[in-house]
């Protein structure tokens with residue numbers, strides 16, 4: 530058995546398809562984000578502008594967040610020292626769960642070490658606890674939800690993206706007594722579109738199904754208190770479980786669910802991905818607490834982000850660039866080919882100091898490769914004008930306008 534030949538051919542396949550992943554080596558400049566340094570070349574770090582960060586509101590550099598983390602570090606030290614059950618249940622964790630439960634108008638919340646783990650652990654455990662459960666999953670659901678559904682061992686029905694008629698057809702086809710769970714996202718992070726949450730809840734009511742909503746790309750950014758699209762649309766009380774991340778708009782790290790006390794108690798008690806792992810560092814949790822509390826009372830960052838996104842979309846459209854029809858803060862530019870997407874991204878970084886990562890399969894379907902821009906409150910109009918100019922030059926140079 531030639532193991533290394535197998536490994537090498539797995540990598541070769543990625544090169545052939547043009548989707549071998551190259552990580553860009555950067556340091557973000559605190560206080561001056563989205564400015565950063567890139568360590569790609571040989572002449573020392575090169576200044577760049579980051580256009581693809583999920584630190585959507587630049588909370589990762591907010592003075593309140595930094596101060597809270599410093600204070601926690603000097604007060605209680607670096608790590609939590611244990612799992613939640615054995616020594617690692619710090620007062621910061623308890624406070625943050627109360628804060629998140631309140632944010633989503635739920636009885637309780639539960640922290641995980643990432644959004645990925647929160648989806649995987651919660652969906653897998655729910656499916657195991659509910660006998661004969663059937664899980665209905667939007668076809669564009671995130672890999673972490675798909676992993677959780679698979680690990681639940683449940684029957685899975687995939688409904689066409691945001692297609693309520695198809696969802697209803699699948700719901701109606703099941704035994705009316707079988708437990709059912711509808712799993713979906715509020716904001717889809719690659720296309721930037723939004724789920725019809727109330728209509729999904731109407732179907733859940735009609736067919737007596739539970740609902741699970743991933744609000745990862747919405748928490749902090751939508752709703753008067755940053756509770757996500759369920760906050761904006763006044764739908765939070767209708768959902769069984771709301772899931773979010775602490776690593777994107779909240780700017781730090783971690784994930785969570787919010788739900789009724791008894792559901793949180795079940796996940797807390799049965800989910801291996803929650804139980805058998807060291808809890809988040811109290812330093813991180815302290816930073817998140819400051820971030821969540823700030824965004825509950827301040828809409829300044831949210832408003833500035835929406836203005837930036839609207840401006841950039843308009844600027845791309847005016848320049849004839851193939852901006853996708855996003856209704857949110859996400860600004861995807863369709864390329865449709867992995868090699869070309871990488872080429873554009875390489876030119877942007879090398880010649881314009883613009884960092885945007887090409888998005889390839891399996892993150893998006895083949896043939897829909899794209900560049901995904903995430904302008905935020907710290908991206909100025911001058912930066913956006915320069916970006917549009919750079920892209921226009923590249924589109925002309927590579928003669929992409931006709932192709933698109």
Ligand SMILES: *Cc1c(COP(=O)(O)O)cnc(C)c1O
Pocket residue numbers: 643644645646648671673714718743745746774775776777783784
């Ligand atoms: C990023 C992402 C996650 C995972 O969250 P992390 O905190 O980064 O692990 C879950 N769901 C969706 C839709 C995501 O985009």
